[in-house]
Amino acid sequence: MLSPLLLWNKIGRVVTLIATDMDISPEKALALFYRSRTNALMRNPSTMLYTFGDRYLADEVMREYKV
Numbered sequence: 001m002l003s004p005l006l007l008w009n010k011i012g013r014v015v016t017l018i019a020t021d022m023d024i025s026p027e028k029a030l031a032l033f034y035r036s037r038t039n040a041l042m043r044n045p046s047t048m049l050y051t052f053g054d055r056y057l058a059d060e061v062m063r064e065y066k067v
Contacts, residue, residue: 001045010050010057011039017058036061 002010011033019029033039038060042049049057 002050007043007050010054013054014057014061017054018061021058021062032065033061036064038064 001007015026015029015033018024018033019026022029022032024032038049038057041047042057
């Protein structure tokens with residue numbers, strides 16, 4: 001599992017991609033991310049979703065919201 005600091009940095013990069021792609025504020029993107037199923041799965045060490053790329057994770061979150 002990623003250290004908390006590395007996970008926090010990864011979340012920041014994913015949220016930045018979401019905000020840019022959806023043309024929304026970083027705060028709203030962060031809220032969307034934290035409510036997403038992708039976030040829950042990413043924090044589960046058995047899924048190893050945290051090993052996936054930032055773009056993939058951002059796309060998964062946006063797919064959940066059908067954007």
